[in-house]
Amino acid sequence: xxxxxxxxxxxxxxxxxxxxxxxxxxxxxxxxxxxxxxxxxxxxxxxxxxxxxxxxxxxxxxxxxxxxxxxxxxxxxxxxxxxxxxxxxxxxxxxxxxxxxxxxxxxxxxxxxxxxxxxxxxxxxxxxxxxxxxxxxx
Numbered sequence: 001x002x003x004x005x006x007x008x009x010x011x012x013x014x015x016x017x018x019x020x021x022x023x024x025x026x027x028x029x030x031x032x033x034x035x036x037x038x039x040x041x042x043x044x045x046x047x048x049x050x051x052x053x054x055x056x057x058x059x060x061x062x063x064x065x066x067x068x069x070x071x072x073x074x075x076x077x078x079x080x081x082x083x084x085x086x087x088x089x090x091x092x093x094x095x096x097x098x099x100x101x102x103x104x105x106x107x108x109x110x111x112x113x114x115x116x117x118x119x120x121x122x123x124x125x126x127x128x129x130x131x132x133x134x135x136x137x138x
């Protein structure tokens with residue numbers, strides 16, 4: 001049992017080192033493995049459960065890649081190896097995309113309120129115009 005855990009942790013360590021490396025080919029191999037193989041279910045869950053399929057798979061991968069690769073992959077420094085890399089990434093990804101979703105919904109609500117405010121002011125303007133037309137016709 002210890003051998004399996006050590007093997008998983010060593011594979012995770014290889015992926016982390018590969019992502020942090022300055023070799024583009026190694027990084028690409030690690031990105032393909034992590035995002036397109038190991039975390040496929042996670043990314044699809046975020047895509048469909050949170051965003052109802054309105055976001056492309058690659059867009060989520062790109063966002064995660066940018067999040068993790070910022071500041072020379074500093075986010076990966078918080079991965080200690082106590083759990084699998086995919087478990088750690090799942091927590092990071094869900095937290096991040098929930099924030100993105102809430103921000104998007106908040107902006108949408110603000111836009112809706114602006115639209116409603118415009119509609120109300122248009123209605124008021126139309127009423128004022130009609131009153132002016134009626135006064136001219138008298």
